[in-house]
Amino acid sequence: MNIFKSIFKKLSARLKTSAERNFIAIVDSLPHELNSSKEYTKNCSDFHFSNWEEFPEFRFVMCRLPKNSLEKYSNRTINKKLSGIQVYSNKSKDYIDIELLIRNNYISGVKVPNHDLRSLDTTRIDLNKLIINEFDFPEEEVDRIYKSLPDSVKDKIVQSEMMELEFENRIFFTIYDLEDGNYLAIDKNHNVYSLIHDANPTSKKMKIDLKSLINDLTSDNFNISEHFDERYKNSA
Known part of the structure; x- marks a missing residue:
């Protein structure tokens, strides 16, 4: 039983790592005009993707922030929705639409069909249909x-x-x-x-x-x- 638990933990760690790696690859692919949000997000580590009660279709992006990162990068005037990000899915064997939410300059939400970040092939990302819109979050x-x-x-x-x-x-x-x-x-x-x-x-x-x-x-x-x-x- 302990052996199976060990295997399961290692497998879970690999799956979690692939989701994290794919998320960062998508962030990396975003255009220059979003560099501030990219830097803020990539300055984090140990990403986790949890349910988001306010926006159930999205996964909330949790991470570990280095000391003073909030003060350095946070900007409450930068709130956007990014849609039209197309990434190839190894599961569906086709490109699928990905959406991101930027809250206070941090990329805090990711929407993937079936919430499956792990099946993406991030060597094939198409931003030709990318749309960037302002987004109104609930009052803080x-x-x-x-x-x-x-x-x-x-x-x-x-x-x-x-x-x-x-x-x-x-x-x-x-x-x-x-x-x-x-x-x-x-x-x-x-x-x-x-x-x-x-x-x-x-x-x-x-x-x-x-x-x-x-x-x-x-x-x-x-x-x-x-x-x-x-x-x-x-x-x-």
Whole structure:
């Protein structure tokens, strides 16, 4: 029995690897204009393809993201649907249509007949019928947080640059990029936090309200260097 289990595990690993390999080959084949999305996606590793409740015809593309990849590549203005990708199927002995969904610049969905990525021959990919359209995804939590802000604050924050981040098992929404993966952010109640990777703690509630902070930032009254010095000095 143990021998059969071992064989099954090895076979499953090979099948999973072929699906992953074929997915990357399709991503590689996409045109130059999608290079940003290609780089974001290929920067990941250990791809898995799971059911997607929002879009049942697609498989959701899960992966392992290197540190700071979200900050480097994510762009919430890039949301597209790619259709007309034709790839030869060893099972049907013909070309089949593949579709991809790009969400926030990441290729997060793949649609293959019968969800069978493994049977594809990715040496035969035809993009002559490729169609790229804008795609509207359901509203995200970060968008709802933005809409909940006072108008005086909204006018001074770029909505598309806000991101949802997890620090110390808590969810925050960025409002200002301090660079190198460090941010000023808010929680869902609009409390202001400093998120500094190398400080201890990495997330610290600030003694300032959101409106005052935004005013300081836009009038150049917020000294970033002093803020870092204070955070490091007060690290436990």
